Amino acid sequence: MKRISFAKFSPVIKLPDLIEVQKDSFVEFLQANIPPEKRKLQGLQASFLDVFPIASTNGEYILEFVSYELAKPKFTEEEALLTDSNYAAPLKATFRLLAKQEKGAPKEISEQDVYVCDLPLMTKKATFIINGVERVVVTQMHRSPGVIFEEDEETPISIYGKHLFFARIIPYRGAWVEFEYDDKNILWVRIDKKKKFLATTLLRAIGIEKDSDILKFFYKKENIPLSEAAVGRILAEDIVDTKTGEVLAETNRRITEDLLTLLRANASGKIKSVAVIITEIPAGESVVKDMTISETLALDKVKTRNDAIMYIYRQNRAMEYVKPDQAVEYFENLILKNPKKYDLSKVGRFKINRKFKKIFEKLGFEIPKETKKTLTVEDIVATMKYMIDLNNGLGSADDRQIDDIDHLGNRRIRAVGELLENQMRIGLAHMVRLTREKMNSLERAQATPRNILNTQPVIGIIKKFFGTGQLSQYMDQINPLAELTHKRRLSALGPGGLHRKRAGFEVRDVHYTHYGRICPIETPEGANIGLITSLACYSRVNEYGLLETPYRKVVKGRVTDEIEYMTADKEDALVIAQANSPIDKSGKFITNSVSSRHGGEFIFVAPDKIDYMDISPLQVVSTSAALIPFLEHDDANRALMGSNMMRQSVPLISPEQPVVATGIEDNIAVDTGAVVVSEKSGEVLSVDSRQIAIKDKETGVIDVYKLKKFERSNQDTCINQAPIVKKGDSVKKGQAIADGASTKDGSLALGRNILVAFMSWEGYNYEDAILVSEKLVREDMLTSIHIQEFVAESRDTKMGPEEITKDIPNVSKDAMLNLDENGVITVGSNVEPGDILVGKITPKGDQQTTPEERLLRVIFGKKSEEAKDVSLRVPPGVYGKVSDVKIFERKEKLSREEMKKRVKEIEAKYKKESENAKTVYDETVKSVRSQKSKKEELLKAKELFKKQQEEIKKAERFEKDALKTGDELPISVNKIVKVYIATTRKIQVGDKISGRHGNKGVVAKILPAEDMPYLPDGTPVDMIISPLSVPSRMNVGQILEMMLGWAGIQMNEQAICPVFNSAKEQEVKQQIALAKKHLISKGVRKDFLPDDSCRITLYDGRTGVPFSEKITIGYMYIMKLAHLVDDKMHARSTGPYSLITRQPLGGKAHGGGQRMGEMEIWAIEGYGAAHTMQEFLTIKSDDVAGRTKMYEAIINGKPITQMGVPESFKVLVKELQSLGLNIELLK
Template sequence: PGVVFGYEEKDHMHTARIIPDRGSWLEFELENRKELLYIRIDRKRRILATTLLRAIGYETRDEIIALFYKTQKEKITEDIIAEGTLNNMYSAKTYYGKGKDEKLVRAGERLIPTTLDTLLRAGINEIEVIDFEAADSLNSTVIINCLDKEDFPKDPENPFKDEPSREDAIIKVYSVIHPGEPTTLENAQNDISTIFFDPRRYDLGEVGRYKLNKKFEYEEEITDRVLRKEDIINTMKYLIKVFIGEGVIDNIDHLGNRRVRSVGELLMNQLKIGFARMERIAKERMAIKEADTIRPQDLISIKPITAAIKEFFGSSQLSQFMDQVNPLSELTHKRRLNALGPGGLSRERAGFEVRDVHYSHYGRVCPIETPEGPNIGLIVSLAIYARVNKYGFLETPYRKVINGRVTDQIEYLTAMDEEKYNIAQAGAKVNEKGEFEDKYIAARHRGEFLTVTPQEIHYIDVSPKQIISVSTSLIPFLEHDDANRALMGSNMQRQAVPLLKSEAPRIGTGMEWRTANDSGVVVKAKRAGKVVYVSSTEIRIKPENSDNLDIYRLIKFKRTNQDTCFNQKPIVTEGEIVEKGDIIADGPATDMGELALGKNVLVAFVPWMGYNYEDAILMSEKVVKDDLFTSIHIEEFEVEVRETKLGMENITKDIPNVSEEAFKDLDDEGIVRIGAKVRPGSILVGKVTPKGETDVTPEYKLLNSIFGEKAKNVKDTSLRVPHGSEGTVIDIKRLRREDGDELPPGVEEVVKVYIATKRKLQEGDKLAGRHGNKGVVARILPEEDMPFLPDGTPVDIVLNPLGVPSRMNLGQILELNLGWAADKLDIHVSTPVFESASEEQIHEYMKKAGLPLNSKTILYDGLTGEPFKNEVTVGVIYMLKLAHLVDDKIHARSTGPYSLVTQQPLGGKAQFGGQRLGEMEVWALEAYGAANNLQELLTVKSDDMTGRAKIYEAIVKGENVAMTGIPESFNVLVQELRGLGLDITIYDEDNNPIPLTERDEQIIASSSVKLDPNK
């Protein structure tokens, strides 16, 4: 809501809209060619702007002119008339002759010599004219043109009538809003006074009023949420200013015109719909039921409201499953801004402008962190210090500068407030007194970069990193990376899997502690005190001035939404004194209270026998042996016990047609024991479902009555471990309806089994640095074969040097240099973004550590012991293991489920599908003339149902493979053609018809159809 000014190119007109939260839209259109201003109410027929002004109470030309123009007095003499100085000026008032009806000149009329003569003869020697040039006066004749264009009904009783009256205007406006309705003056007057000025019919909303106040800079704050006459007049004034080039068109992508709609507001909108439905139902019931027997509960149905809430949280596009891979991904997900969803844009409609970085994003939205692909620029992240104000606009903090001196006073500005000021950057040199050291300072103003004196500066940035998001602020040496790679680096940190042993980065940015602290995965002390007890599951602290112990229970090996492991471990010892807010236990991917997503590893940049071609990574076996990149993953499997039409399902160990071996880990009830090692196909929960019984013989009935359920016809519907999963059972949860657990209708019991797997690093896993340098492990080499340093230390990872120059992410090289020095000196270095360590500082640390300044050293090949020809860049880089694990992607199928219509195998790992052989793959096989392979792939390995059954039988029996049949997709095509009314029959080489369906067989059997070769 608010007022928006724009320009429509195809109609050559400037437009303005006053959009309320609830009520009628008021649109203004200024035709550029004719210089006329029109108004539309609710997209109806347009009327002249002056007609609306008359209808709302400005009755005469004099009043309307006075609203828009300033005046000045001019003398009239015969000499002045002769000189013509007053020609082409406009009168600001109406001047009358002897009678009140005789108008010598009307307000807004152009003065010509004959008119001036008439005025002078009537004894008027001073006239008020419009002063277009004065301050606060419009320098345009648009309003005058509208007054001249007005039409009005002639009045036989008043032949001197030359302008519409207020009544004429009211009736005109009413007839446009309600076309075809009979009009009475009283009705029309009431309707016009309520349509914009009555709170029951019109509400600008808090935001709409705030926007109008900001736009028109009212002296005193207006709190009325209905329109005021001043709002309409000011909108017209500003629109005319835009037309003559004195005002600016609103940019829809400016953050001053975009607001954040939070959960509460979105939920409120859903609830409004729910309540409206509830009200309608209640009114309908009131009309039907008898008043004396009625009860409130008979009238009011809460279903619409519960449905609205359920729909909002259950199926809204904006109600998302929390990303819990690691603490950073959780924190970033909560700080995300989304332009999609209900009431927003759609991916298809969003153009380049909406997605692009805008100058108003500075300090409010991160220009780097956004997804790659169709959502780029539509989903963004909140900048570090940004906050949302009560109207939903984003604000960012600045330090105030008074008379060229930087103060410690911090002010939050919205994008609109910022437009008026010159803002210096945080890197400007300031002395201890807060004075700028340079004569001229680089400053920002409305997206322009200026050089100004200290006196002209109004604000200064609070920090160099205020423009970026949390995720981006964790990339050291960010300013040396290309933006595209920084984007990948930001996004990939969110996919880092928490490792078995977390290790803080040697080179950080100083944001690691704050991120871990704010993410909520670590445990903080509520009060200061002394640690009196520590175990892996509990910490007890005795506060300083209280006898009650503070007990902190830690979360152990819990599954997250993404199947990673959430585990907390204490980092304090008994007897230690802690302060309020101190971190006392680490969570996943944190180390001593700092975010630790990966590992510091020794890296060499050298091509090695093609194993690191195209971003592939060569790994040392030592990394696997030492469990550097080992992570724990926990999967949840659940089974429901339902009430079926044929009876209850049962959890039992007594499953038909299953070997004893399969039961060895099940308890008496048929549920797997905790600690059991399970593989694909292992039974987790034994369950049987009653089968539909055919005609029951008396003997069967007798058996049934003697042996009870056992002899009954049941089928095995046990929960088994799916393909590609294995591990150890770590937990079992049973939820029963009889124990009071809430379960969906028809479900009597739910059993959940949790399986944990230790995943070591293996070929095919994806690793990445923090600079967008990602790759896949191509080979794990024995430690002794890895290239080694002159002192005999083998490197952990070998990367390809070609991955650096074209990608322009040099941050990784600086990290490698400083990381090596930090590792040798056993220190952790913090180099904040945009204030990173300089080359001189890095060299200083390299010298201290006794390392070569350029980080290059002779490297020896582990296989031959020979040195490589040239020196090689070596150092320590922080590498992350990403959630794209080869175990989750690898997939194989022999036989499995088929699609119902086409009878072809399903696709994808989740459906246990096959590998698609598409059009282009067929061309490749055709090019090689591999006819038999091709026939096999397109028939028995796909949708030839009889052929695949025969071939399976032949393989089992060890016989030669039979010939192929007709693929099902051919039958589908024939049936489709038959559906179009074309009779199609297929014949063999002997001209005998080939049956495709059972119906074909019957038709062929009943008629001896044969094709005549002579026809």
């Protein structure tokens, strides 16, 4: 199929690797290939160095961390999946133990490697294999550390009429420091959400003791003559009698008439002037009076640093008697000195320095270094200064403004590496606590790191994080797109994040800073809306964890090819033009005013005012939304459904590439790892269904690519890879050589192009019902394969071991026809509900036996009836073929004969493979003799044969080794048998199908092809959709897709329509006109063709009568979704009951019934069906005695007696009695 692109311009840079966020994060965490001495202070290295070195409480020993290294993983990725194990590498760390000496440096006792834990490794596809299943660690979005200023919502205005604000200094870990005003404009502070105290007390505690020093930071001072004019002013420093040294007036005292008189009398005329603070601040044309710090100081009774620290300690710890040293240590550890307890992190320090840069300069402070992770005196003073300026309304001047917590400058990304680093730190800190206890009671003879370190806490934390953590999720693997989206997901939930019940509207909303960073379309419907989002196509995470998006630089109205990645903060001040702004060849804007963005505003500006330009219209949306052609013609709600439903489409047996595509299908197929890609350029030597051999062009080395065959995905869909190259083809590096699930020719293919008509048909497509042709069933157009796994375990029980065997009591021979001698079903057997998959018996409990019976049992052996049949059977609703059987067994449970037999089986299997390879080689040699290029061909064949033999020997060796070591099984489990059943599911009534525009529906009827409406040339349509499903939903993109799809099919062309850069309506009509012209030239009659809007007269397939109106037809890309009727259809006659309420269980999984709720009862009451209702509420529900009697009556053909009392009524009576009410049943 020829490709034609309707894009008006192409992006300047290619799409990045779509899972690099995950991969890069893990690489930075591990730093595995970097020598220990060159490792940066990040990831695993930072976790160790944050916790170590540690000293014992008595100071006798010191334990230092030297380095860490990862050993070789125990299992490969494939082996881990096969054996239900973890794909993990043992993490070993080297520790050095030192002993303190009376004189000189501590002496080294020993240095040892210590096993820390098995650290799960990331696979090439950015997943983790835990207990044999692939999991994804979702990236978390959380509030960034730094300082945040917000307006107080509870008391917005003080008694002075000023707006009140509060400030929070949020660290990465440690205590929050929060400043707030009360309604009298006094500034308070609270540390770690404890009791509040005056902000000036905190200033004294951090070392600014004197009142005059405090005032100096917040007010300018001036000297004024000691006259009547000084009355009412506030002193900036103490007034001291020069003779006696007596303080006549303290700092911050207001000068009154009395004080003036006193000063004049006492100072005997020597004090001519006094220093006072300037409380009036010019704010534009008016003047603002700022009394905050002065009034706060006036209330502050604490005067020295030690008193301040003691006061804060009492407030926070609520203790009466305190040692001063203890209080000082506590306070300094809390926020000032200990990076282990208080850490702003790199991003927190970066944000504080950037926000306060001007204040630092104004106050003459030195800007703290990036490495300073704790709070400084300067930070606290600057925060208070900023807050006072806001309170005085000096906001817009000097860049003072409140923060928007939903702005992406204030939210950051925690990818897998950082999440793991935090977990390791918690685990190591726990380990250190246990270690310190051991170090205190350590004898010199036993003093080695291995003896004192207990790594159990680390092992436990890592296991918990990957196994049950909220952000470690079972991978969504329905199709490659679902897999990719899961890895690119951002979650605001999880530990340290929000809770879906407490998250308001603002957090969930689309923010203008999401542009180019987070997709505004793709998010779940329901409780998680807006909390779980997706990365935009070109988005990346920088070193601070902030999201960046790329832009082209614009210089003097000319667009350059220079690319700059920008965070949301940096972008706020710039004017950015849209990607589709027309430019000429030299890069100059063609129009005089260009559509641009500035902050949250969309404006038109002159070209010379523009700073940057978007890189591509694609950068706004995520990968899923970027797969929707004509997205710009769809309503946002439907686009959201469309992008979510593409993730639910099941891989079909024979998918097709969409005729109307967006051009990023190839990138998705390659980046997810769904298709097999050649790692080097070279020539294809051999191809079969299981492997492809390629000879490297440069080195001559043969690479063998193994293909996955009918493997089960996490969601029971089928993963099957098939080659798309032929022997002798030359391939380039990065070229797709085999298709996988939901791909075709190396490109993503989620569905089929189907001929659709928009019309109503006998009411069968009412609402969202869809009518389909039998052709889809017959030609397997929407047929998928699903593979289910069934597991049987044989355990040791109290009565003895369970046994997997063919010898099952009370089972007919016919039922065991397909079982092998071990009682396991053979591969290839067709099965249906109730069939035995694995024969298993379990010993029954000891029944009372007579002495005679016991004697006979000793003589003749056990009776077979003593075993109970607990075989694994096919559950209801499952039909299919056994595609694979896997058996895992403890080595000690295998007898020597059994072992020999297994070894022979393995040898026979691989001998056959070796013979097959030899036959192929011999055939090649024979065929080559007749050719000219004989020598070269023979050499190739020989090399390939040699490589194949090596691979066969390697596989045989692996199987034999695995047999010798036996399988690691859980305690008390002797044998596990896994049976895989493959089911072919054709499209049927009740299945959910969908297009790419959120146009979903359920199959309501499957019509014979001859009854479907047909085109004038006799072609029946494949699907009928209701025309009323389009206008109200405003997803018109589907109509344009259909029209262009029709033209594409007729011309055998694939139309590429990138998002916001696709064909206009006029171009679509032109394509239809071209297709018609093409068909007429081939001899097709003109009246057989639709008009330019793709509307045509259809004929009723049953009567041949034409329909009265013209009908829109075309080819739409249709997917079959994972909501299949086979998985949902369920029936119950009698079944299990709940032990507590005695009512039937609910849901398909429990074999439950339908609930008769309050509203259903109203409906029955409306019909006056009293007896029906009584049955529903008693014998069919929780009248235990009644339902037993009912059963007897039906069996014996007796009349049905009166119903009993339902269990729930008894519960009601008991509850009323518990309230002290005496309930009596009189009738």
